[in-house]
Amino acid sequence: MRIFLGVTGASGAIYGARCLAVLTAAGHHVGVCVSDAGARVISHELLGEGPRPASYRDVAERFVAAHADPAGAVELLDPDDIACAFASGSSGARAALIAPCSTSTLGHIATGTGATLIHRVAEVMLKERGRLVVIPRETPVSLIQLRNMTTITEAGGIVLPASPGMYAMPESIDDLIDFVVGKALDVLGVDHALFPRWGQQDTAAAGTHR
Numbered sequence: 564m565r566i567f568l569g570v571t572g573a574s575g576a577i578y579g580a581r582c583l584a585v586l587t588a589a590g591h592h593v594g595v596c597v598s599d600a601g602a603r604v605i606s607h608e609l610l611g612e613g614p615r616p617a618s619y620r621d622v623a624e625r626f627v628a629a630h631a632d633p634a635g636a637v638e639l640l641d642p643d644d645i646a647c648a649f650a651s652g653s654s655g656a657r658a659a660l661i662a663p664c665s666t667s668t669l670g671h672i673a674t675g676t677g678a679t680l681i682h683r684v685a686e687v688m689l690k691e692r693g694r695l696v697v698i699p700r701e702t703p704v705s706l707i708q709l710r711n712m713t714t715i716t717e718a719g720g721i722v723l724p725a726s727p728g729m730y731a732m733p734e735s736i737d738d739l740i741d742f743v744v745g746k747a748l749d750v751l752g753v754d755h756a757l758f759p760r761w762g763q764q765d766t767a768a769a770g771t772h773r
């Protein structure tokens with residue numbers, strides 16, 4: 564499957580890293596695009612080098628090198644490369660994930676600006692009735708942000724907040740990340756075993772499901 568992965572400048576770069584790792588390990592072809600702000604957050608949160616990297620491209624390359632699995636294929640795309648295949652509905656790609664998704668990118672998608680490759684791919688998915696999953700990370704949220712999420716949902720996208728459930732009894736931050744990534748893969752129709760399915764785990768140990 565060919566999947567586009569946009570990594571934008573919301574906190575939670577680890578969500579994008581884990582999506583890339585799991586999708587490539589499963590043999591998928593992933594087009595990765597890191598926004599400039601996404602590179603800042605990767606540099607700060609994953610590389611521990613602060614939010615002002617010397618080169619956004621260098622950060623994106625290191626992100627791919629660190630997290631992609633050789634079982635899959637990766638195409639690293641620049642945010643201004645609106646001539647790449649993923650930017651056109653005729654490319655046939657029908658799945659895109661934006662993880663994490665900033666509120667800025669939510670606004671661009673909701674208003675259809677097509678300003679960067681990430682915004683354009685989201686627009687293409689919506690117009691072609693493909694799968695668009697966005698994972699916003701912000702709290703609290705303004706009415707404007709809520710309306711943008713509503714607009715994206717009305718247009719056929721899936722808004723999947725970075726909001727891990729606790730009923731799977733997470734034991735680590737990795738478990739929390741995998742819960743959110745697994746939910747995103749579920750709606751994209753990608754198989755995974757990132758968390759125990761409700762009803763297939765030790766429910767006595769798992770407590771009460773709400």
Ligand SMILES: Cc1cc2nc3c(=O)[nH]c(=O)nc-3n(C[C@H](O)[C@H](O)[C@H](O)COP(=O)(O)O)c2cc1C
Pocket residue numbers: 570571572573574575598599600601603604607614664665666667668700701
């Ligand atoms: C370290 C850091 C953390 C940020 N965290 C968030 C966040 O959690 N959510 C959000 O919507 N924006 C966050 N931002 C702000 C976005 O990066 C900013 O709005 C940017 O313009 C988004 O651009 P993009 O959507 O093209 O990536 C953060 C910025 C930095 C530098």
